[in-house]
Each structure stands twice: as C-alpha cells, then as structure tokens.
Amino acid sequence: MHRTSSSTGTESAARPETPRRKLYFVRHGETDWNAERRLQGRRDIPLNALGRKQAARSGELVANLLAISGATPQQFAFTASPLSRARETMEIMRAELGVPPQDYTIDARLAELSFGKWEGLTYKEVRALDRSVLATRERDKWNFQPPGGESYAQLLVRVREWHDGMTEDAIIAAHGGVARALLVLYAVKSPAEAPLGDVAQGVVYEFAPGSVNRYG
Numbered sequence: 001m002h003r004t005s006s007s008t009g010t011e012s013a014a015r016p017e018t019p020r021r022k023l024y025f026v027r028h029g030e031t032d033w034n035a036e037r038r039l040q041g042r043r044d045i046p047l048n049a050l051g052r053k054q055a056a057r058s059g060e061l062v063a064n065l066l067a068i069s070g071a072t073p074q075q076f077a078f079t080a081s082p083l084s085r086a087r088e089t090m091e092i093m094r095a096e097l098g099v100p101p102q103d104y105t106i107d108a109r110l111a112e113l114s115f116g117k118w119e120g121l122t123y124k125e126v127r128a129l130d131r132s133v134l135a136t137r138e139r140d141k142w143n144f145q146p147p148g149g150e151s152y153a154q155l156l157v158r159v160r161e162w163h164d165g166m167t168e169d170a171i172i173a174a175h176g177g178v179a180r181a182l183l184v185l186y187a188v189k190s191p192a193e194a195p196l197g198d199v200a201q202g203v204v205y206e207f208a209p210g211s212v213n214r215y216g
Helices: 049-069 084-095 123-129 132-140 153-163 178-183
Strands: 004-005 023-027 075-079 169-175 204-208 211-216
Touching: 023 049, 023 084, 023 178, 049 084, 049 204, 049 211, 075 084, 084 169, 123 132, 153 178, 169 178
Parallel strands: 023 169, 075 169
Antiparallel strands: 004 211, 023 204, 204 211
C-alpha cells in the first residue's frame, strides 16, 4: 500500500476550528462522463467497468488501513452522497470489507457541487459558448458560481454542517468537490489552492488536522 501526504503551514485569519475525528474519504469510481471529461455535478451518472474496479480497490485499501490500526468497520460511520455513483462505490467497498453492502447512511450534504447549466459539457464546450465566463472563473475559482450552479464556498457550508454533526470516525464515498471542501475545512489548503489539481479515483484519503494522506 503506497502512501503520499501533503500539508501546509500557511496561516489564515479565516482558518476553521480544527476537526478531531478520523475521516477516510473515497471519491466515487470513474463514470463514462469522467472519461469524457464532462462536468457531472448533480447529474446521476453511473459507474463504468473501470469505476467498479476502482471502488473495489478502495475497499481493499480501507480494509488494509483498518487492519494496520487494529480497528474494525463497526467502529466507523459509513456515509455516502445520494448520487448513484457514490452509493455504488460505497456498496462495493463495504462488500470488500465483509459487511452488509447497503448498511450505510446517505446524506444529501455530500452531493457533488452543482455546475448548473454547464452539466454535461466539457470545459472546451463551455469555452466555445462563453470564453469570458471561464476567464472570470479563472480569477477566483473558489467563489465562482456557474450559471444556475453552486460555488465551492457554498459547497463548503453544507460539508461543514455535515462534519459538525460527526459523532464517530467516518468513512465516506463522495465527490471531487467535496474533497476540495474538506481540504479547506481541515486547513490543508487555502480556498485559492483547493480547486487546483486532481482528486484521484481508486485511492483513499485520510484527513487529519492540517494534513491529508493518500493511500493507493
């Protein structure tokens, strides 16, 4: 099992209160729209064959992490986004852990960022429709709100609300946007940094105050 980690010592006056619960995050496996680099948002696109393999691999990684720490699945709360790609990922992971696949919680606050009218389009197609809007987004990705959609700043509000209600260590299956909100919530990245780079599939992220470890 391969682990990489990242952390930041950047100080910010708006830095959130430090969370303390253990959190394992898994992004859903690949969909056909991921492969085509289309913006999915709230569109309910299912996993493809590779995505199901990635979900199984994530389940294997979680099983290894629990074994190393001496923990059991029963010590964790399992929660997924309501979108089917996240729910199927969770159910495949739980099967790999040897626990009932459908025995987990669904929470709408972990749904993906809404891209509004852009959903189903690639960024190339968005650029062809309105280059100036994409230029505006590039200046402030965190606060930018797609037409009819949601900003990362708005997404963080609901992710924080979910997190504030955590009473147990948790394993969640959700989306790239949720991971970016968690990076800010855990003070790993600033709002300007969080939208940059990829959130991988088929791996497990372990969040801790000020740092995140990637396994896979």
